[in-house]
Amino acid sequence: QVQLVESGGGVVQPGGSLRLSCAASGFTFSNYAMHWVRQAPGKGLEWVSLVSYDGNNEYYADSVKGRFTISRDNSKNALYLQMDSLKPEDTAVYYCARGQQWLIKNWGQGTLVTVSS
Amino acid sequence: EIVLTQSPGTLSLSPGQRATLSCRASQSVGRDYLAWYQQKPGQAPRLLIYDASTRATGIPDRFSGSGSGTDFTLNINRLEPEDFAVYYCQQYATSPLTFGGGTKVEIK
Numbered sequence: 001q002v003q004l005v006e007s008g009g010g011v012v013q014p015g016g017s018l019r020l021s022c023a024a025s026g027f028t029f030s031n032y033a034m035h036w037v038r039q040a041p042g043k044g045l046e047w048v049s050l051v052s053y054d055g056n057n058e059y060y061a062d063s064v065k066g067r068f069t070i071s072r073d074n075s076k077n078a079l080y081l082q083m084d085s086l087k088p089e090d091t092a093v094y095y096c097a098r099g100q101q102w103l104i105k106n107w108g109q110g111t112l113v114t115v116s117s
Numbered sequence: 118e119i120v121l122t123q124s125p126g127t128l129s130l131s132p133g134q135r136a137t138l139s140c141r142a143s144q145s146v147g148r149d150y151l152a153w154y155q156q157k158p159g160q161a162p163r164l165l166i167y168d169a170s171t172r173a174t175g176i177p178d179r180f181s182g183s184g185s186g187t188d189f190t191l192n193i194n195r196l197e198p199e200d201f202a203v204y205y206c207q208q209y210a211t212s213p214l215t216f217g218g219g220t221k222v223e224i225k
Binding site for chain 2: 035044045046047050059060061062095101102103104105106107108109110
């Protein structure tokens with residue numbers, strides 16, 4: 001079955017960088033768009049970014065545009081999120097998710113990112 | 118950006134009752150690209166409904182979605198104990214994709 005396992009979360013200072021990874025299995029990774037969605041502690045869901053199945057198209061929420069970069073390596077069945085210039089308001093659980101076109105169908109269990117001095 | 122407003126914020130019901138959740142969009146959601154997700158504490162969200170009214174794989178038929186344009190509804194017939202959770206609507210018609218603020222269905 002579809003498995004998505006995020007890693008790379010942790011504590012980082014404001015202005016710092018972090019790279020999240022998502023290992024995918026149980027499906028043909030290169031056929032599907034992939035998303036990152038986040039959830040601040042005790043808050044609702046916020047879509048962060050989407051990359052097309054071939055990596056040629058990327059979309060971002062305004063709140064992260066210019067600071068975050070989504071990418072994928074189809075040879076490794078892996079999705080990434082490079083997060084730069086981190087702010088305290090970026091503190092959240094970050095979920096990797098499989099898309100069907102732009103629909104979010106399957107979710108990983110998430111990795112916690114805490115931005116604090 | 119399409120803003121989604123969910124109501125009510127909290128719904129207090131008893132097992133066996135029917136829940137009706139609303140999601141209103143600030144502009145028309147093209148091709149009814151509207152989904153509903155369920156999230157339980159400490160868990161990732163789970164897709165329930167997509168394309169406004171299509172149940173995802175394995176979702177019981179007590180869950181049903183309806184609506185089009187700007188007004189959408191999720192109904193849960195005969196609430197089971199495992200249905201008490203937070204529910205989010207989300208549009209995937211245009212970027213940025215957006216979620217509603219959520220409706221918590223709690224045990225009365």
